[in-house]
Amino acid sequence: MSLISQKALSKIKPNMSISLGGGSNVLNLAKDLCQAHISNLTLYSPSEITQAKCKQFGLKVLPFIENLPHLDLAFDGCDSIDKNFNALKSGGGIHLFEKLAAENTEEYILLLPAERFRDELSPTIPLCLENVINSIPEEYDYKIRLGKAVASFARSPLGNILIDIYPHTSWNNIKKLNSFLLKQNGVVSSSYFEGIVTSIITETKNKAVEIKKG
Numbered sequence: 001m002s003l004i005s006q007k008a009l010s011k012i013k014p015n016m017s018i019s020l021g022g023g024s025n026v027l028n029l030a031k032d033l034c035q036a037h038i039s040n041l042t043l044y045s046p047s048e049i050t051q052a053k054c055k056q057f058g059l060k061v062l063p064f065i066e067n068l069p070h071l072d073l074a075f076d077g078c079d080s081i082d083k084n085f086n087a088l089k090s091g092g093g094i095h096l097f098e099k100l101a102a103e104n105t106e107e108y109i110l111l112l113p114a115e116r117f118r119d120e121l122s123p124t125i126p127l128c129l130e131n132v133i134n135s136i137p138e139e140y141d142y143k144i145r146l147g148k149a150v151a152s153f154a155r156s157p158l159g160n161i162l163i164d165i166y167p168h169t170s171w172n173n174i175k176k177l178n179s180f181l182l183k184q185n186g187v188v189s190s191s192y193f194e195g196i197v198t199s200i201i202t203e204t205k206n207k208a209v210e211i212k213k214g
Contacts, residue, residue, distance in 0.1 A: 005029045007201050007208035014039045016072040019101040022047040022092040023077020025111035030054050046097030071105035078110040080122040085213045090128035090191040093162045102196045110200045121171040126164035128191035130156045135184045141166045
């Protein structure tokens with residue numbers, strides 16, 4: 001059992017409703033959760049991969065529904081998070097449903113390596129938009145994400161194209177950019193999570209710690 005998974009598992013109690021997002025740390029938690037035998041849990045996941053892996057582990061996990069009930073906890077991975085707990089969750093391309101979990105839970109907890117928690121968001125991590133747009137400002141680079149398995153574009157669970165946007169230097173203006181882009185026709189959601197992460201669980205000095213917002 002990894003230290004991060006062990007710390008996350010300690011927060012889970014019988015009769016809870018929980019969302020398991022995407023990423024390797026979440027999959028570690030799912031595997032350990034199977035072995036913990038905590039009673040009467042209701043599990044959801046916005047990730048098809050997590051759903052499939054949980055099935056292999058012997059866990060019953062429900063897909064997201066339109067009227068998602070209020071959750072006790074939601075665990076997720078993260079590509080980059082800053083000191084103000086604003087996060088970029090771009091790699092998985094399922095940020096619309098991950099935000100649904102984040103907005104419907106008592107605690108939204110990110111599981112991540114320590115190097116992903118820094119003063120500012122990493123400029124190497126893109127802001128990912130779901131759907132095609134024609135209004136990306138000139139001071140940003142962008143590219144349509146390619147699929148890895150076949151000769152096609154990568155798409156979200158809703159079938160929309162994913163566009164990765166990169167800053168030339170830093171993400172100092174990401175809040176303004178994100179607000180502008182979300183107002184454009186055809187944009188479904190972005191991978192920028194502002195003000196909804198409640199804590200992170202990471203590993204430092206061979207010990208897992210939970211760092212809470214504020």
